[in-house]
Amino acid sequence: MTWFRESFGAKLLAALGGTVLLLLIITFIVVRRETARQVDIVTTRAISSAERLFAELTELQRQQAAQLARPFTEQRAILRLDAQIQGDDFVLMALEVDYEMQRAGLPDALLVFTDAEGQPVLSIIQGESILGADPAGIAPIAEELLASDEIDATAYRLVDGRLYSVTSLYIEDLAGRAVGTITFGLPIDATDVEDIGAIGGFEACFHVEGRCVVGTPGVDAELTALMNEAVSSGVPLRTRAGGREIFITPELLDATDPFQGLRVTAVPLDDVLVPFERIQQALMFGGGGALLLSALIGIALSRSLTRPMRDLVAATGRVAEGDFGAEVNVTSQDEMGTLAKAFNDMTRGLLLRERYRAVLNKVVSQDVAEELMRGDVELGGESRLVTVLFADIRGFTPLTEGMEPQEVIGLLNECMEHLSQAIDAEGGVVDKFIGDEVMAVFGAPVTQNDHARRAVASAVRMRVGMATFNAVRRSRGDQPLAIGVGINSGVAVSGNMGSSNRMNYTVVGDVVNLASRLTGVARPGEILISGATLRLVGPGIEAPPLGGRALKGFSSEVEVYAVESLSDDRTRSADGSPPVGPPRSNDV
Template sequence: MTGLFRRLVKPGPAMLTVIIVLAWTAAYVSQLSFLDMVELNTVDLRFRFRGERPVGPEVVLAVIDEQSLKEEGKWIWPREKIARMIKNLADAGAAVVALDIGFLEPDPNNTIKPVEEAERLVKEAGALTPNLSESFGRLKEAGDNDRILADTIKASKTKVVLGYFFHMDRKELGRLDQGEIDSQVENVRSGRFQKIRETKEGRRFTGLRTAIMPAANIKMIAETTDYSGYFNMVPDKDGTVRWMPMVIKCENHFHAPLALMAVRAFRNEELSLEIEDFGVSHVRSGSHEIPVNETGHLLINYRGGAKTFPHISVSSIIENRVPRENLKGKIVLVGATAVGIFDLRVTPFSEIYPGLEIHANVVDNILHEDYLWRPNWATIFDLAAIAFLSAIIGFFVPRSRIAFGAMVSAGIFAFYLIMCQFLFSSQGLLLNILYPGAAMITTYVAMTAYKYISEEKQKRFLKNAFSTYLAPSVVSEIIKNPDKLALGGEEREITAFFSDLQGFTSISERLSAHELVALLNEFLTEMSDVILGEMGTVDKYEGDAIIAFFGAPNDLPDHAAKACVACVKMQKRLAELRKKLAAEGRPALHMRIGMNTGKAVVGNMGSAMRMDYTMMGDTVNTAARLEGVNKIYGTYVMISGSTFSEASHVIAARELDLVMVIGKGEPITVYEVQGLPGEVLPAQTEANHHYARGLAAYRALKWDEAIAHFSDALAALPTDGPSMEMFRRCQNYKVSPPPSKWNRAYSMKSK
């Protein structure tokens, strides 16, 4: 236990992982609003990946669409038409009619006033007879559309749910009269919860949506039914409607939305509400629990995009053209969808979505109890995922090669995403993606940075330890020519050699200092022997890196060929060494090599007290860059075009690409050395053939053709690193093409 504690508090990967886990746990508990919005956007993506879901048979939408406007005239219609629609729906056996329409003012199409004025004039003229008075009465009755609608609703066997809305902002109302507020509140009394339990602490809860006053239906219509519900919707900050407020408080009364009231009428149930100190604890329709958050909001489980529910044109209902079986026993939601008169909403499925269909989704969710849900254990699961998944990545990445660490991290991340999507699609279960995902990414980045810094630190240590050693060839040349001890150098053509061990940090962390030195000595001895055997000069060792050159101090006309042969032999010798190391239970070593041929300054450089026989110049810098370019292509021996032209007769190599390395103004053609002539395996030969064709198509900007050739190369040799890189690059360029003046060279972003 003490040892574990020491590892956790000791600066290193374990402590770094603990800090990251604690930071993201604190962010999760704090419920930062901008991060919660990002999480909601992941829910939107989950909806889209899930796709549409079948809806229940209970809900039908009666829509005021373009066809209705064409047949019945432009909106606003006389309410007599709405009355006819309700009567025809009732005659067809509809169970409930819920109106996403408000009748907030007297019908502007009423003809009562002209009739009353005519009656007054006739009466003043003394010409009003009983028969004429009766006729005026019939005309007034026929012209009172509000009365016609009210009488139709009152007489209807089908339950009618009236719609209204709440004013939520005092600024939009100006000066208020309490009498008017009381009157409006009274007109929506049919929209209240029937059973309310509010604890003493619950009365102090301020998180409920609270309205200033309702915009109610006119009294004549409002008092005709026992059911009414508000159609307010509250989008999130990004404008997307994800939640339905299932309760709004106004003047100490609690009101239910149109969708919930439609369900109440359909099931003939009472609505109950419970509020405790933390907020809303229960919303029920009869015995059916509706899962809401503490502010009384339901996260809508959208069934799909627009027109997921059956649509029937209102004009077809008014003109009685709809078969009874399409309406019998249904909940009919009535609202507008015609362009110009309906409210467009943004939902997870669409940026253009009728508000009427949002109510339909809520009704369907409640009827089938098909909700998005987060059980009590979900929070514990989220926090455990943050800690456990970060710990796995924090353990593997520092101890693994970069590629393997990245693969493990990506695999864990992908597994978690797939699991969350599966549970969402199959169970409606909501697990948090953002916080565990962010914790995993942060841990991977931190561990990779730590690994890089540690590797550089270790290399500096080894460089200092080995810098006092001189190459034997330099000693031999000094014995022949003592004048070379003087400071200075000469320009001559050489082949510069740079090598580095892959994943050296993870190796060094697994070994004791003694074991590491022993391993490194054995490796450097084996490799140096090959270099010296091909007449090369070992310039220096920088940790696990070997810096050497061919062509100095001894004249060597075929220095490029010697250098390439040395590379092939070194890789063969290293393969034999790996077998020996494996048998001894020691880690495997893999080496990357970069070489370039050209002019460089070679000689003794330093100070009078300390000098070193070394090389300098652009040729040297380019060779160093090429060693690092191997990482991009997954290769182990990379040479420049100048080296290839001097050594092509003694090696088997393939052209890889044009590369723009850091510090060079012109691109360099690079080649991969694969062995000596006749040593390349058939699978590699076939891959080389497809790769060459793919490279030609790539340079001709024929992305699909190039992708096909690189795919064929990978089919021949699935482990071919250059084909993997070019396949990925072509896919990226197909989506985001390079600039028009692109020189066909890949630009390195780092050394």
Template sequence: MNLLPFRFRTFRGRLSFFFLSLVALLLATTFLIVLQANRRHAQRQIEDNLRAGSRIFSTLTERRLDELNEQARLLAYDYGFKQAFGSSADDPGTMRLAMQNFRDRIRASFMVLVSLEQQTLYDSDASKRDGAPFDLPDLINAAEAHDALEARGLVLRDGQLFAAVVVPLLTPEPAAWICLGFRIDDSSARELGVLTNLDVSFFAQTGEARGSLLASTLPDTRRQELLAAWPRRGQTAPEPTQMELGQVPFVTLIEPLEVRHGRVAVALQRNLREELLPFRALETALIALGVAGLLLSIIAVVAISGSVSRPVLRLAENARRVESGDYSPQPGEESERRDELGQLARSFQNMTEGLAERDKVRDLLGKVASPAIAAELTSRPLTLGGEEKKVTVLFCDLIDFTPLSERLTPSELLEVLNAYLTAMSRIVDAHGGVIDKYIGDALMALFGAPLEMPDQAAAALRTAGEMRTALRELNQRLFPEGEDALRFGIGIHTGIVIAGNVGSPTRYNYTVLGDGVNIAARLESLTRSADYATDIIVSEATLQESTETFRTRPLGEAPVKGKQELVKIHALLE
């Protein structure tokens, strides 16, 4: 039954009609899908930018607080400032001038010197506050409760938002408090706006009143519209919402800030119309491309013959099979052709065989070497030699394993050893370490080679702690009666080593060499001594390199073979 009001005289005409109809339908459908996707993408992109802007604000604030804190610390230890403070009762003008000079030099907004009784001694900007109770007592209370006697955070002061820090003035005991503050104003909002391409506003809410804008990148007219719209939206919006400002839609994220002496929120906004402008240009381009594609499809359908479609479809099928990981040979008649399509089919088959061989080699290499080392070996030309790197080396060896091996059969011994090495290796891998080698029942792990690792020392210390816990769990599983429990010793050291390929031109081994390796091995051997009474010994170099703090017990100094200097060592506690 023919549903068309006309008939095609040729199969090519019928095929062309249906093919072009299909192309037109696909183009129209694609355009509609892209249209909707553009809208969704624009919304998601704005939301991602808003959340990124929130993170950037937190980072900028923390960076400024770090700078203030560092400057305050330097001032607290400055000998000249201490002398000025000691003689401030006789010369208060000089003291105030010194404070103002220091405030201007570090570009702070205010500086206050407060007594231990929380009375304002000197305020760099308002001498009328001198002798009055300090107006930010919570900040000093927080510093008194902190181990380092320091505090930081956002504060509301005189209706303005500041990032402030408090540190003690030491002579050498705390004699007063130094408070520095940096105002978050329109320039701060503009700085954040430039970095994030967002509109930024800081809003203070006081009781039931509407509140006020502390700083904003919006023009004055938009600020009034934001103030009018804010109470209807609520104080905070945990998820981005749409807000109308002068009939212009803004996607808005309102987040509360942790502020002392008040409630403050930051509003991050993006004009939805502006965000959609490039997508509208893309939609126009898609229409033009669709029309051009339709015209090209007419030419292509007329030009393509049926004898070409079959081998091409066959190759496409094989390509999808290879993409899914199936490299098995699929011989076909197109491989016997003498034309260009036959050459393409044969080349494709050769490529498939090469990919199969490559994956086989990579799989084998991944089983005999760490994945990170395997990636290092395959990512560049193999040559003998190495480079200096700062690496944290972890040596782990079983203690008194020989008596246990004499009581077990070879198969039982291998099962226990594999279970132990598997558990330890899994922990090393989880923390970004690399197993350099297994030496019988011992293993050597690297942190910082071949791949750089900024927190290598902390990662190695966490690894050692988890290995200790994993060994207890393994003993409970393998030796529930506790009669043959495994014990190990771990030595960790951070130092400069030579990392690279060692061996001959025909056989390579990626490893590290140097004093750092020798010291780590020496520390592991010290765990066997009852004098130290610990299973994990760490050098002081590793503790100093660590970005985290761990519980340790000093063990004094220990000699290292081949080195004249003694090495300070510590026991890693649980």
């Protein structure tokens, strides 16, 4: 199940296959129900047609019997019969009846006369006359007929192995008195049944006294056994016989008299079933094909969907690990393509941002860069209290005279590297390099409450750094370099300045100018700060005043202090050397 929950392909397959399967199942159910309905219609129709046909046969035989009985029922015959019955002259009567039957061409018909009480006085069965007895079992029919208001009655009788459809007619004399009955029986022969079976399209047999007496030619031993089964169970039977699907229905010949026997019809269902079986087969194959096709389409679709997804997931993983160069190669025009394109745009954006960050890191301290990247820094013109530091390499121009330009840049960069590190170490921002001079800002763009102290500490670091640098230079035989540092604090305008497509974050104002002027007057190795800076640094700074100085661009003299030391653990050099200057006192 986990596999299913986690696999998009499995879900897609399940959805496609499920839909096809559901459609198939519904179609199957509909076809099955329709088949059952059609079978029902066909069997009902065949059974009712069988009933109608046999009813018509019976009616036809009844009419035929009546017609044939006419010589015995017409007035003169009745008068004669009456006279013969009155006169007990049955021998003559038998002779006359036989004569009439010969005339009618019915030597094998069954003929029974009864008296007014229903007792047979003469039975003629296949040309043989029987006086008095009732070999054909006609008395019950005759008695019932005489007791009723009917003029005739029909029944089936099995006599000497032959099935007769018998019709009894009531006979009365001219005064309306009952004379008796005359019963005509016509044998139901195989030809009649065969004809009816051929017309109705079914097999049938007359089932009397536990056996099939006469039936259609198709009633073989197997079908007979099945018919017997249906007869003994008394309910319709659907089964197979001779490779055919059939529906067997037993029907009583006379609903009121089960002893007369049954008529069993076997309706073949092939005609109705075969088309439906074909449909079902077509559905099986077609459905199997559709399932297979849906599986294939599902697999292909899920592949085409999941491959770019996997690519995307993999690329996302790479992005998470910092590889912003990760791109996915999706060519499709669909939503996946759009997603991939969006992803690629995103990683490109991320890559660009990362590049910017790298560049920014080179320009500003990492903290500042982070803050800038986060967008926390407001890059607009704003007035804020900052400390500005200028550091200038003394005598750089005369020193570099006669040097190759590359050597000059190398030296400058080496020196500036030391200065930048000192600025970075204290959280300052290198504002710009101006030739052999560097400008740094503390307290902007990131607010630092101790910006003045940080600036001074940075200057002290520069001095230490330069000492180390010069030691190296001296060991190489190069001339040492000296820097002069000027620091001033005050309110300056900070913000992005420049043109619309090229901007610099910087600070401007008198604060900056004064810092620059202080640098200008600083002797090599000297760190000059203004009174404002000194006050902001607070305790722990050793900076004796040098008195007022007249500086260019400033109308009044400016009090200048030269920093000797700053007691702050952070000013310790990386190599564990003691802080520059005396230890900072905790006293204010």
